[in-house]
Amino acid sequence: MVDLVHRPGEMREKVLDIAEPEGFGNAVIGVKQGSNVHIDVRLESLHDGILVSGTVDVDAEGECVRCLTDVSLPVEVEFQELFAYSEDEAFDYTVHEDHVDLEPVVRDAVVLALPFQPVCQADCLGLCPQCGVRLLDNPGHQHEAPVDPRWAALAGLDAEVPQDDTEKR
Ligand SMILES: [Zn+2]
Numbered sequence: 001m002v003d004l005v006h007r008p009g010e011m012r013e014k015v016l017d018i019a020e021p022e023g024f025g026n027a028v029i030g031v032k033q034g035s036n037v038h039i040d041v042r043l044e045s046l047h048d049g050i051l052v053s054g055t056v057d058v059d060a061e062g063e064c065v066r067c068l069t070d071v072s073l074p075v076e077v078e079f080q081e082l083f084a085y086s087e088d089e090a091f092d093y094t095v096h097e098d099h100v101d102l103e104p105v106v107r108d109a110v111v112l113a114l115p116f117q118p119v120c121q122a123d124c125l126g127l128c129p130q131c132g133v134r135l136l137d138n139p140g141h142q143h144e145a146p147v148d149p150r151w152a153a154l155a156g157l158d159a160e161v162p163q164d165d166t167e168k169r
């Protein structure tokens with residue numbers, strides 16, 4: 001990066017593959033520690049800083065909010081930030097000792113792209129509310145209609161009626 005600092009007009013492109021050091025995400029889906037984070041980045045030297053733009057590709061992992069099976073979701077998102085030379089508070093990011101720290105920029109871009117309601121597939125039917133089986137795996141799954149408690153008493157009586165074929169004509 002030294003060759004870019006304070007040399008407006010200079011530009012560099014890099015491809016980075018980084019193992020995510022910590023893991024991040026929202027409550028239901030995120031990038032796990034050790035996941036490969038692929039970054040295509042372009043660094044452009046401007047008068048007041050380094051303009052960093054690029055694309056990040058990573059797989060986010062979580063659970064389907066309907067059926068709770070594991071979901072792996074490819075995320076591809078673009079980012080662009082100016083890393084200023086000035087330490088002025090007006091800038092969110094600054095160049096420190098000839099370096100730019102891409103990590104928070106990439107993390108924020110990915111987090112914003114994550115869904116809050118990830119699903120395994122758009123038409124996921126969720127789980128059976130009675131027994132919990134995954135309905136997509138069990139087409140046509142259903143239970144017999146629950147017996148009305150008033151009739152349940154009669155059903156019990158039924159069993160006690162002696163079976164006698166001769167009773168009927
Ligand atoms: Zn699902």
Ligand SMILES: [Zn+2]
Pocket residue numbers: 128129130131132133141142143
């Ligand atoms: Zn069921």
